[in-house]
Amino acid sequence: MPRILVPTPLRPFTGQQPVVAAEGSTVGALLRALTTTHPDLRPHLFSAEGTLRSFVNVYVNDEDIRHLKREDTPVGPADTVSIVPSVAGGSDTLSNEEVQRYSRHLIIPEVGVEGQRRLKNARVVCIGAGGLGSPASLYLAAAGVGTLGIVDFDVVDFSNLQRQILYSSADVGRRKVEAAAGRLTSLNPEVRVVTHETPLSSANALDILKDYDVVVDGADNFPTRYLVNDACVLLGKPNAYGSIFRFDGQASVFATKGGPCYRCLYPEPPPPGLVPSCAEGGVLGVLPGIIGTIQATEAIKLILGIGNTLAGRLLLLDALSMEFRTMKLRRDPACPVCGDHPTVTALIDYQQFCGIPAATAAAASTPAVPEIAVDALKSAIDRHDRLWILDVREPREFEICRIPGSTLIPLGELPKRIAEIPQGADAPDIVVHCKMGGRSAKAVALLRDRGIANARRSIRNGRSSA
Numbered sequence: 001m002p003r004i005l006v007p008t009p010l011r012p013f014t015g016q017q018p019v020v021a022a023e024g025s026t027v028g029a030l031l032r033a034l035t036t037t038h039p040d041l042r043p044h045l046f047s048a049e050g051t052l053r054s055f056v057n058v059y060v061n062d063e064d065i066r067h068l069k070r071e072d073t074p075v076g077p078a079d080t081v082s083i084v085p086s087v088a089g090g091s092d093t094l095s096n097e098e099v100q101r102y103s104r105h106l107i108i109p110e111v112g113v114e115g116q117r118r119l120k121n122a123r124v125v126c127i128g129a130g131g132l133g134s135p136a137s138l139y140l141a142a143a144g145v146g147t148l149g150i151v152d153f154d155v156v157d158f159s160n161l162q163r164q165i166l167y168s169s170a171d172v173g174r175r176k177v178e179a180a181a182g183r184l185t186s187l188n189p190e191v192r193v194v195t196h197e198t199p200l201s202s203a204n205a206l207d208i209l210k211d212y213d214v215v216v217d218g219a220d221n222f223p224t225r226y227l228v229n230d231a232c233v234l235l236g237k238p239n240a241y242g243s244i245f246r247f248d249g250q251a252s253v254f255a256t257k258g259g260p261c262y263r264c265l266y267p268e269p270p271p272p273g274l275v276p277s278c279a280e281g282g283v284l285g286v287l288p289g290i291i292g293t294i295q296a297t298e299a300i301k302l303i304l305g306i307g308n309t310l311a312g313r314l315l316l317l318d319a320l321s322m323e324f325r326t327m328k329l330r331r332d333p334a335c336p337v338c339g340d341h342p343t344v345t346a347l348i349d350y351q352q353f354c355g356i357p358a359a360t361a362a363a364a365s366t367p368a369v370p371e372i373a374v375d376a377l378k379s380a381i382d383r384h385d386r387l388w389i390l391d392v393r394e395p396r397e398f399e400i401c402r403i404p405g406s407t408l409i410p411l412g413e414l415p416k417r418i419a420e421i422p423q424g425a426d427a428p429d430i431v432v433h434c435k436m437g438g439r440s441a442k443a444v445a446l447l448r449d450r451g452i453a454n455a456r457r458s459i460r461n462g463r464s465s466a
């Protein structure tokens with residue numbers, strides 16, 4: 001029997017049933033059968049003369065019957081007929097184009113026209129337009145989330161393309177927010193993309209996040225994780241969380257009403273340097289595709305108010321064994337931010353909270369550690385200047401490529417191997433090198449702490465990023 005999807009405004013006349021089955025081989029016969037079973041519905045669909053009212057649009061699957069045979073349009077047992085009345089409220093109504101675009105949503109009872117309108121009115125912000133933010137924002141845009149915020153201040157790099165599917169090769173060198181906005185708008189012009197090209201900070205986080213309904217946390221560092229968490233708790237905004245490393249992924253939903261937060265899971269960050277970032281440790285390119293898509297799914301469920309979200313659960317993925325595990329997660333009554341007696345009632349200094357030395361923290365945005373640009377380093381090598389080049393990457397990275405004559409001491413081993421660094425009055429200048437600039441800045445800070453003052457770090461094209 002064909003199914004008829006009844007929109008929310010008409011459900012009072014079908015005993016609140018969202019889906020009604022009726023007999024009939026044409027749209028006209030079907031709707032007459034429907035209004036025979038539910039006579040109160042008749043005046044809403046038909047005029048006194050018995051013609052279908054002009055402010056009611058009817059679709060068979062995703063086609064408007066006005067483009068088919070109107071009331072004589074045939075319907076088969078597997079077809080879905082949608083009644084789409086015009087609803088006051090201007091932008092609240094779905095256009096014919098939107099009805100076509102979202103037809104696979106509209107025929108799901110849990111979404112339907114009402115759910116699609118909720119998505120259209122929803123505002124979601126993605127923290128980071130990288131590995132996680134790429135699939136999350138693409139799916140949220142495709143799903144019809146009306147306002148999509150993107151917070152990022154980075155530039156597209158060749159090494160991003162292995163997983164950051166928002167960007168194409170031609171985007172390398174472009175500002176991420178600009179490239180992302182272009183891609184998302186071309187995917188779905190109905191979506192308003194709002195770009196925030198700035199590092200999220202204690203100074204701006206509340207102001208940026210307050211305008212959104214759901215936050216998707218795709219950050220790549222601990223200070224931003226804690227900042228996003230605390231801002232979400234303080235603002236009462238749900239946080240669809242995801243994180244990735246090599247083959248392991250995590251996802252959850254934090255800061256829902258009565259639910260746990262990131263600090264309930266991890267009250268304190270690991271000491272700096274203990275947990276490598278993806279830039280340092282690597283990540284399987286497809287992994288953020290899985291986790292970011294889970295974050296988008298949770299955001300959509302939060303907007304629609306359907307199903308069970310990951311609030312109160314931590315989802316763990318091991319992509320090597322392809323096993324998902326779900327752990328229970330409880331709100332900690334002693335949590336400093338979401339607990340019964342919170343001690344964190346305003347945003348704090350998250351660099352300091354994460355134990356990142358001020359010099360290194362500053363190096364992430366402004367150069368506070370002495371630097372030498374890569375082209376200047378190359379000239380110095382060509383001139384045979386007296387240099388000692390220290391590479392603080394991992395042995396595997398060193399194998400892939402290295403500066404000839406450089407010495408490998410991975411950052412983690414550096415404190416124990418200080419004796420290997422040339423020291424003294426006639427020691428050569430030391431240039432510390434890594435891949436992104438983050439580890440070399442830490443290494444230089446460490447060397448200077450130990451009294452080795454003649455160390456500089458190499459930087460790419462004058463730009464440093466951790």
Ligand SMILES: [Zn+2]
Nearest residue numbers: 261264335338
């Ligand atoms: Zn908490």
